[in-house]
Amino acid sequence: MKAFLILEDGTVFEGTSIGSAREVVSEIVFNTSMTGYLEVLTDPSYAGQAVVMTYPLIGNYGITPDMESKKPWPDGYIVRELSRMPSNFRCQGSIQDFLTKYDIPGIAGVDTRALTKILREKGTMNGMITTNEAFCLEEVLPKLKEYNTGNVVDQVTCDKPFRLEGKGKKVALMDFGAKQNIAKSLNDRGCQVTVYPAHTSAEEILNDKPDGIMLSNGPGDPKECGEIIQEIKKLYQSDTPIFAICLGHQLMALANGADSHKMKYGHRGGNHPVKDLETGRVYISSQNHGYVVDTDNLAPSVAVPAFINVNDGTNEGLKYTGKNIFTVQFHPEACPGPQDSAYLFDRFINMMGGNQ
Numbered sequence: 620m621k622a623f624l625i626l627e628d629g630t631v632f633e634g635t636s637i638g639s640a641r642e643v644v645s646e647i648v649f650n651t652s653m654t655g656y657l658e659v660l661t662d663p664s665y666a667g668q669a670v671v672m673t674y675p676l677i678g679n680y681g682i683t684p685d686m687e688s689k690k691p692w693p694d695g696y697i698v699r700e701l702s703r704m705p706s707n708f709r710c711q712g713s714i715q716d717f718l719t720k721y722d723i724p725g726i727a728g729v730d731t732r733a734l735t736k737i738l739r740e741k742g743t744m745n746g747m748i749t750t751n752e753a754f755c756l757e758e759v760l761p762k763l764k765e766y767n768t769g770n771v772v773d774q775v776t777c778d779k780p781f782r783l784e785g786k787g788k789k790v791a792l793m794d795f796g797a798k799q800n801i802a803k804s805l806n807d808r809g810c811q812v813t814v815y816p817a818h819t820s821a822e823e824i825l826n827d828k829p830d831g832i833m834l835s836n837g838p839g840d841p842k843e844c845g846e847i848i849q850e851i852k853k854l855y856q857s858d859t860p861i862f863a864i865c866l867g868h869q870l871m872a873l874a875n876g877a878d879s880h881k882m883k884y885g886h887r888g889g890n891h892p893v894k895d896l897e898t899g900r901v902y903i904s905s906q907n908h909g910y911v912v913d914t915d916n917l918a919p920s921v922a923v924p925a926f927i928n929v930n931d932g933t934n935e936g937l938k939y940t941g942k943n944i945f946t947v948q949f950h951p952e953a954c955p956g957p958q959d960s961a962y963l964f965d966r967f968i969n970m971m972g973g974n975q
């Protein structure tokens with residue numbers, strides 16, 4: 620079956636329908652990872668977006684037990700070539716069947732190199748995946764321009780608290796769309812991790828007397844999370860050690876007077892270099908974000924930059940002055956991706972007094 624990707628600038632790509640045949644409008648973003656497509660599909664940070672995979676062959680090892688959440692989250696999936704015969708000893712099915720099962724429309728046979736160049740030059744834009752060969756461009760384009768991801772955190776957060784048992788420090792993990800490997804990285808280091816829904820009050824979390832608080836990654840514009848930011852302000856005042864990743868990093872910055880803005884096309888992939896400003900050392904990191912923190916109006920008495928992106932100089936982390944709080948824009952749990960920055964979880968445990 621033919622399928623079409625229509626961008627809001629009027630560009631149309633033709634390919635073959637994969638997965639669900641339903642029509643979808645979404646924000647079109649690209650990911651440069653060469654492997655780990657299942658972790659990309661199951662990353663809640665992609666809620667409200669359709670993902671273009673720049674690596675040309677996707678699905679060659681099928682579906683394996685490497686999901687970062689219970690289901691996939693992207694609105695759509697766009698690839699150059701889909702492997703129809705996956706081969707791997709851990710393979711449990713094909714990408715095609717996986718997309719069909721979860722009603723995710725996709726398109727294969729697209730020149731993803733040309734598509735990515737458009738998104739880099741013109742910036743992230745909205746698009747439609749459709750199997751309707753009789754589509755009317757004049758009718759479609761206004762729909763694309765109107766689309767907004769909105770507050771997608773509410774879609775991806777857990778329904779109720781749950782716990783991963785451990786004999787070490789007690790960590791409260793705020794779930795704004797957390798990848799499973801964040802909780803696992805803490806649990807593997809002995810921590811007892813209690814995961815809370817995004818709109819849990821600061822009072823409820825602090826009443827449980829955690830040794831530390833973790834603010835997770837998640838999707839969308841951080842400025843859409845006004846109520847959550849107010850609760851994070853209270854957590855900031857508590858003097859409890861806090862470590863934040865990605866969206867959590869942005870929300871903590873907004874709670875303390877910083878600003879944020881949407882990037883031209885974001886950082887999404889497993890090979891982004893970040894520099895530790897204290898040591899001068901550069902780490903290769905996994906990233907997935909379309910917004911970035913502006914530090915120009917953030918007073919040094921509140922926080923100072925801790926990491927920057929080597930490629931474009933954007934902020935990649937903050938250390939809060941006089942507080943046991945540090946935050947990073949990248950993913951130290953890195954699944955998929957390099958393990959260079961996993962030591963940050965150990966730093967967080969040391970902030971809580973260690974596991975002795």
